[in-house]
Amino acid sequence: xxxxxxxxTSFPTAILHVDGDAFFASVEQAVQPALKGKPVVxxxxxxxxxxxxxxxxxxxxxxxxxxxxxxxxxxxxxxLPSDYETYSLFSRRMFTIMRRYSPLVEEYSIxxxxxxxxxxxxxxxxxxxxxxxxxxxxxxxxxxxTVSVGLSLTKSLAKLASKYRKPAGFTAVRGRHIHLFIQxxxxxxxxxFGPNTVHLLSKHGLKTAYDFAVRPEAWAQRxxxxxxxxxxxxxxxxxxxxxxxxxxxxxxxISKCKTFTSPSADRNFVYAALIRNLESAxxxxxxxxxKTVLLTVILRRRDFSDGGLEARLNRATASTQEAVPLTRTLxxxxxxxxxxxxATAVILGxxxxxxxxxxxxxxxxxxxxxxxxxxxxxxxxNARFGKHTVSLGPALFLHRPKITGRDEHPWxxxxxxxGETARRRLYLPRLRMGDLGERPAEHMAFCxxxxx
DNA sequence: TCTGGGGTCCTAGGACCC
DNA sequence: TCTGGGGTCCTAGGACCC
Numbered sequence: 001x002x003x004x005x006x007x008x009t010s011f012p013t014a015i016l017h018v019d020g021d022a023f024f025a026s027v028e029q030a031v032q033p034a035l036k037g038k039p040v041v042x043x044x045x046x047x048x049x050x051x052x053x054x055x056x057x058x059x060x061x062x063x064x065x066x067x068x069x070x071x072x073x074x075x076x077x078x079x080l081p082s083d084y085e086t087y088s089l090f091s092r093r094m095f096t097i098m099r100r101y102s103p104l105v106e107e108y109s110i111x112x113x114x115x116x117x118x119x120x121x122x123x124x125x126x127x128x129x130x131x132x133x134x135x136x137x138x139x140x141x142x143x144x145x146t147v148s149v150g151l152s153l154t155k156s157l158a159k160l161a162s163k164y165r166k167p168a169g170f171t172a173v174r175g176r177h178i179h180l181f182i183q184x185x186x187x188x189x190x191x192x193f194g195p196n197t198v199h200l201l202s203k204h205g206l207k208t209a210y211d212f213a214v215r216p217e218a219w220a221q222r223x224x225x226x227x228x229x230x231x232x233x234x235x236x237x238x239x240x241x242x243x244x245x246x247x248x249x250x251x252x253x254i255s256k257c258k259t260f261t262s263p264s265a266d267r268n269f270v271y272a273a274l275i276r277n278l279e280s281a282x283x284x285x286x287x288x289x290x291k292t293v294l295l296t297v298i299l300r301r302r303d304f305s306d307g308g309l310e311a312r313l314n315r316a317t318a319s320t321q322e323a324v325p326l327t328r329t330l331x332x333x334x335x336x337x338x339x340x341x342x343a344t345a346v347i348l349g350x351x352x353x354x355x356x357x358x359x360x361x362x363x364x365x366x367x368x369x370x371x372x373x374x375x376x377x378x379x380x381x382n383a384r385f386g387k388h389t390v391s392l393g394p395a396l397f398l399h400r401p402k403i404t405g406r407d408e409h410p411w412x413x414x415x416x417x418x419g420e421t422a423r424r425r426l427y428l429p430r431l432r433m434g435d436l437g438e439r440p441a442e443h444m445a446f447c448x449x450x451x452x
Numbered sequence: 453t454c455t456g457g458g459g460t461c462c463t464a465g466g467a468c469c470c
Numbered sequence: 471t472c473t474g475g476g477g478t479c480c481t482a483g484g485a486c487c488c
Binding site for chain 2: 046047048050064225226227251252253254255256257258259304343345347
């Protein structure tokens with residue numbers, strides 16, 4: 001065996017990565033043992049497969065494929081709606097078990113976590129491998145689900161190791177074996193190397209993680225910046241990413257995105273879809289008792305290019321209506337006649353807790369209170385009768401999509417496009433609700449489902 | 453991959469201030 | 471009024487992740 005070029009022996013640091021095997025489907029099978037051994041998929045409510053059990057994967061079922069296709073090909077498929085409450089419960093239990101083995105545990109996602117084992121051999125009177133296997137067995141025994149485990153010197157290597165054998169796999173990569181392991185690791189398997197980076201690296205003749213790690217550090221830094229330097233170190237067994245044991249702070253943004261069944265150039269329809277996203281995002285915002293001050297609107301075109309604008313509300317709010325005028329303004333700046341759109345998205349940023357507020361001296365208290373009351377009333381009705389039973393007026397246009405031919409406005413397209421693009425690049429003023437003046441009553445009106 | 457939905461982080465360059 | 475330099479903040483967009 002050639003000696004390691006990285007001059008590391010066993011485990012100067014010991015990082016564990018625990019990865020749930022087909023987590024959602026496994027939890028369903030743990031909760032309903034009758035489903036064990038059967039091809040189970042989740043995601044019924046969305047119409048696409050969110051997670052497939054290993055039995056389903058054996059049939060060729062993958063994440064993301066439409067349910068009707070899968071069902072047509074495999075009538076025996078057990079199709080379940082996602083049950084995030086239960087998945088979260090199992091997730092918490094999994095991390096609780098991990099914390100029995102290490103004080104330094106990072107909850108990376110619902111089904112993945114890291115644990116630092118460095119220095120714990122004496123406490124457990126066991127090798128790192130043994131500790132890792134005990135942890136893995138405890139999860140299987142107590143939760144009746146399997147996880148795959150990777151043990152190595154850094155988070156990136158541990159994550160690669162846990163993927164190496166699945167399901168219920170265990171892979172340890174010691175310092176002196178790193179070079180052998182990453183020689184077998186294609187670039188696209190590395191955590192942080194996406195399609196673009198892999199393409200760039202392949203143009204330099206690189207194929208494996210090893211090829212990358214034996215280049216000079218300065219080269220990696222120059223080509224890929226911070227990430228390049230960090231991954232270069234991680235892949236050689238020098239931690240660049242510490243375990244972050246802090247519990248998740250509240251999220252930084254809430255977004256809602258919806259793709260149309262077919263692309264549309266109809267202004268009213270696209271705007272209606274956008275308003276629907278806005279409502280959904282604000283419903284989630286209020287459910288989490290948050291408010292937002294930063295609004296981003298994105299219109300995705302037929303060719304998958306995006307046009308997006310971000311602007312600030314003049315105060316943090318949880319009221320959909322308060323955000324409508326700004327949404328309208330951003331939409332009007334983004335929308336171009338004659339272009340086909342395939343999706344709209346709304347992102348609410350700069351979230352803060354929605355606690356009792358100090359009223360601003362200059363705010364229109366009555367109007368704000370009215371909007372707050374309206375929002376809670378709408379939430380209550382929708383909770384009782386179904387989401388979007390009551391929604392904002394413009395959403396009416398959702399029910400009569402009109403597909404406009406794209407060559408209907410050929411003469412406007414180029415002219416508008418050039419001018420608008422240039423203007424946007426040069427100058428984007430901050431918009432405030434106060435600048436917009438009175439808005440037509442359209443924005444304040446509600447409609448109810450089926451009222452057409 | 454012929455593309456669903458919800459997120460995070462990084463960076464270049466402009467705006468703005470002194 | 472023009473010029474220069476430097477620092478900080480912000481925005482748009484790219485890239486990636488589950």
